[in-house]
Amino acid sequence: MTKVNATRTVTSHGLQGMEQGGPTQRSRLERRARRRRRLVPYALLVPAFALLGALAYYPLAYNVWLSIHHWDLTTGMGRFSGTAAYRSVLSPGSPFWSSLVVTLAIAAVTVSAEVLIGFGLALLVNSPRLKGRRVVTMLLIAPMVTSPVVVGLLWRMIFDYNFGPADYWTYNILHVTGHVNWLGEAHSAVAAIMVADTWYTVPLAFLILLAGLQSLPVEPFEAAAIDGASRWQSFRHLTLPLMRPFIAVAVLLRLMDALRIFDNVWVMTSGGPGSSTETLSVRLYRLMFSSGQFDQGAATAVVMTVFVLAVSLLLVGPVVRQSRWEA
Amino acid sequence: MEDDFAAASELLATFLKGAISRREVLRYGGALGATAAAGMLLSACGGGKVTSTQATVDEPEHGSLNVLAVSGIQATAAAKYTKNFSAWYKKVYNQSITVTVTDLGYDPLYAKLAQASLTKSSAYDVVMMDYPWVGQFSTSGYIAALDEYVGDSKIAPPDFALDGYIPAVLDAYGKYGGKLFALPYLADVMMLYYREDLFKKCDVAVPETWDDFLAAGKQLQDVAKTAGGGIVAADALMGARGHENTMLWQQRYYSMLGTRSDTAALFSQNQKAAAVDNPTAVAALQAYIDALNIAPPSATSDDFSQTIALMQQGQVAMAEQWTEPAAVVNDPKSSKTAGQWKTALVPGTKINGEIYRTPILGGWSLAVCDHSSMKAAGFIYSAYMTFVNSLALAQDGITPARASVFQDKGMQSQNPSFATIGASLQLVAPRPRVPKATALAQVSDLAISQALTHQMSAESAIKTIQEQWNGLL
Numbered sequence: 001m002t003k004v005n006a007t008r009t010v011t012s013h014g015l016q017g018m019e020q021g022g023p024t025q026r027s028r029l030e031r032r033a034r035r036r037r038r039l040v041p042y043a044l045l046v047p048a049f050a051l052l053g054a055l056a057y058y059p060l061a062y063n064v065w066l067s068i069h070h071w072d073l074t075t076g077m078g079r080f081s082g083t084a085a086y087r088s089v090l091s092p093g094s095p096f097w098s099s100l101v102v103t104l105a106i107a108a109v110t111v112s113a114e115v116l117i118g119f120g121l122a123l124l125v126n127s128p129r130l131k132g133r134r135v136v137t138m139l140l141i142a143p144m145v146t147s148p149v150v151v152g153l154l155w156r157m158i159f160d161y162n163f164g165p166a167d168y169w170t171y172n173i174l175h176v177t178g179h180v181n182w183l184g185e186a187h188s189a190v191a192a193i194m195v196a197d198t199w200y201t202v203p204l205a206f207l208i209l210l211a212g213l214q215s216l217p218v219e220p221f222e223a224a225a226i227d228g229a230s231r232w233q234s235f236r237h238l239t240l241p242l243m244r245p246f247i248a249v250a251v252l253l254r255l256m257d258a259l260r261i262f263d264n265v266w267v268m269t270s271g272g273p274g275s276s277t278e279t280l281s282v283r284l285y286r287l288m289f290s291s292g293q294f295d296q297g298a299a300t301a302v303v304m305t306v307f308v309l310a311v312s313l314l315l316v317g318p319v320v321r322q323s324r325w326e327a
Numbered sequence: 328m329e330d331d332f333a334a335a336s337e338l339l340a341t342f343l344k345g346a347i348s349r350r351e352v353l354r355y356g357g358a359l360g361a362t363a364a365a366g367m368l369l370s371a372c373g374g375g376k377v378t379s380t381q382a383t384v385d386e387p388e389h390g391s392l393n394v395l396a397v398s399g400i401q402a403t404a405a406a407k408y409t410k411n412f413s414a415w416y417k418k419v420y421n422q423s424i425t426v427t428v429t430d431l432g433y434d435p436l437y438a439k440l441a442q443a444s445l446t447k448s449s450a451y452d453v454v455m456m457d458y459p460w461v462g463q464f465s466t467s468g469y470i471a472a473l474d475e476y477v478g479d480s481k482i483a484p485p486d487f488a489l490d491g492y493i494p495a496v497l498d499a500y501g502k503y504g505g506k507l508f509a510l511p512y513l514a515d516v517m518m519l520y521y522r523e524d525l526f527k528k529c530d531v532a533v534p535e536t537w538d539d540f541l542a543a544g545k546q547l548q549d550v551a552k553t554a555g556g557g558i559v560a561a562d563a564l565m566g567a568r569g570h571e572n573t574m575l576w577q578q579r580y581y582s583m584l585g586t587r588s589d590t591a592a593l594f595s596q597n598q599k600a601a602a603v604d605n606p607t608a609v610a611a612l613q614a615y616i617d618a619l620n621i622a623p624p625s626a627t628s629d630d631f632s633q634t635i636a637l638m639q640q641g642q643v644a645m646a647e648q649w650t651e652p653a654a655v656v657n658d659p660k661s662s663k664t665a666g667q668w669k670t671a672l673v674p675g676t677k678i679n680g681e682i683y684r685t686p687i688l689g690g691w692s693l694a695v696c697d698h699s700s701m702k703a704a705g706f707i708y709s710a711y712m713t714f715v716n717s718l719a720l721a722q723d724g725i726t727p728a729r730a731s732v733f734q735d736k737g738m739q740s741q742n743p744s745f746a747t748i749g750a751s752l753q754l755v756a757p758r759p760r761v762p763k764a765t766a767l768a769q770v771s772d773l774a775i776s777q778a779l780t781h782q783m784s785a786e787s788a789i790k791t792i793q794e795q796w797n798g799l800l
Contacts, residue, residue: 189628
């Protein structure tokens with residue numbers, strides 16, 4: 001009985017296979033092929049991710065690992081220290097906070113100035129009445145192609161109290177009361193860094209915004225002109241809203257960069273006088289490379305990365321939402 | 328790495344005997360592979376090692392010697408004499424050797440050494456170090472004790488003797504915990520530079536004490552205002568944030584305290600606590616701050632190179648400076664005031680009727696990496712560069728620590744400040760050489776810079792240094 005049943009069952013399955021086997025097998029093969037096709041892009045991404053992993057994620061992971069180990073350079077031994085370095089870095093009164101304030105102040109002023117000046121220049125260059133636009137554009141982006149260290153040295157010479165022209169300009173031409181030791185006093189040193197950084201990075205904002213202006217549709221402006229809108233009204237109600245994604249991109253890119261500012265500051269003031277221009281990157285460099293406090297330096301780097309990422313995500317959100325809405 | 332290969336061979340042999348399963352081979356093999364890969368990665372980070380053929384441990388090796396130097400005159404001179412050294416080595420030891428010099432800036436060099444010390448890298452055989460680092464890297468075991476080589480007649484160069492070095496400099500640059508770890512390569516020391524013409528014109532004597540220094544500066548400035556002279560201020564003061572501000576404070580502090588010992592002045596006896604919170608340290612910092620009154624307004628941002636520029640441009644009449652500018656400021660091609668600059672011992676403090684001066688010692692030493700397979704050759708190279716070849720190096724601007732060079736008539740006529748350098752080196756006070764010296768310097772640099780720019784008082788700065796040094800120690 002069992003045998004018969006079994007045979008029947010087998011037969012039944014065999015029949016099913018005979019009757020429906022062709023299409024089932026085909027669909028199975030198709031499913032398999034579809035799955036394979038779906039996997040192909042992922043497989044193609046593997047080398048890129050492997051490379052990225054080795055070059056970007058490994059150092060990041062290594063940095064986190066460094067931050068949770070206390071290295072005694074006298075014995076060459078590292079011991080697990082958990083969150084001790086983070087607690088020390090983030091403790092009230094830690095120099096991290098003053099560095100954060102300096103970094104935020106420099107970033108806020110420079111990014112605002114760069115975007116405003118860059119937008120102004122982009123509007124000027126975008127004007128159809130401007131002759132020699134290419135030459136003007138090339139001249140305007142010249143600072144961007146200079147090395148940041150050269151920029152630092154250049155502005156250090158300009159702001160040098162004894163030999164640079166900055167004090168001469170402010171005292172003799174602008175008639176500002178008293179001589180200014182630009183790099184030797186706390187507030188003026190921060191201002192000098194801001195001027196140098198703005199000069200160096202305005203071209204990037206200018207290029208992004210000029211590209212944005214040149215990609216704007218002409219129809220709304222023509223319609224506005226027919227309706228009798230003034231230039232200011234066109235700018236206020238058309239150019240600005242349409243340029244918002246480009247402005248956001250310029251702010252985002254520059255802000256990410258400004259929060260990590262190092263080269264100019266290091267060359268011009270090394271973070272001094274006192275700690276008045278000690279940005280987060282300068283502090284990190286000093287901890288890691290000048291005093292061998294690897295755990296503290298690595299923890300500062302992790303906190304800084306998280307901070308920059310958080311600020312960037314805050315800015316990216318609206319840009320993405322607007323792009324989706326427009327799409 | 329060799330250990331990994333040995334372990335892998337042993338594992339394979341055990342597997343072939345059938346003592347362990349394939350799964351176990353894969354598991355242990357994987358672990359070994361990962362270790363080896365990590366090892367390779369770390370060695371790659373540490374820089375490539377040129378393999379050398381080692382004769383025996385106790386004899387001078389042949390092969391290639393990798394030297395890591397600090398960028399600047401130190402590395403240039405080291406690179407210049409590589410061929411001379413190879414020829415001399417062949418002649419004296421009958422072995423072939425090639426020397427490769429790699430240079431890095433100050434901070435990258437320290438970072439590289441710290442990394443090499445942690446990974447026990449043997450990428451470099453001889454390393455140049457700022458002498459305060461000797462404490463750290465000898466304690467970590469990265470640099471080798473050289474005592475056994477000094478007394479070994481097969482290894483030490485002919486006529487080499489430690490008592491040929493200026494004792495104070497050898498002690499500071501090379502000795503730590505009673506052992507010799509490095510040989511002094513470039514002996515740098517603070518001197519007082521002064522404009523002879525202006526001092527004569529203003530009838531000012533070369534200052535002997537720190538009080539005289541301030542008074543002379545004031546007199547020079549007053550006369551300069553009325554009778555001209557072209558100076559904007561009396562003294563080119565290095566007040567920018569950096570190591571020099573700590574050194575200028577220490578130079579005053581040691582002399583006021585009447586000691587040349589960094590340990591006695593700065594730390595408790597066991598070196599586990601700071602000992603700077605005292606009125607003398609505050610007075611010394613105040614004396615440094617007071618010097619701003621006779622310095623250009625830019626002093627709080629002036630560093631080594633900017634103060635030299637002030638001297639070359641004739642904008643100042645004196646300066647506390649290292650030995651290096653002596654040639655530059657008296658060179659008519661680069662200085663408006665060439666020929667006017669003379670040197671003297673730095674001022675000091677009058678103690679029991681005598682002037683106690685403590686010129687701060689700067690400079691570089693050569694050490695041999697303990698993980699090197701060319702330790703004997705590394706020691707010989709260090710001895711050659713610091714002792715055998717010291718006269719030639721002196722002519723290239725590398726101030727040696729070998730005492731006999733200062734007696735050389737040719738050098739004395741070539742470099743008029745050589746006598747002052749020699750006299751200063753006899754009186755030197757070293758910077759702190761405890762293992763955490765670099766981290767301590769970062770703290771004091773910042774606090775002193777804040778005091779100089781009136782962001783905090785001298786008392787608060789010293790208290791900050793005391794507290795933060797205690798935290799680090």
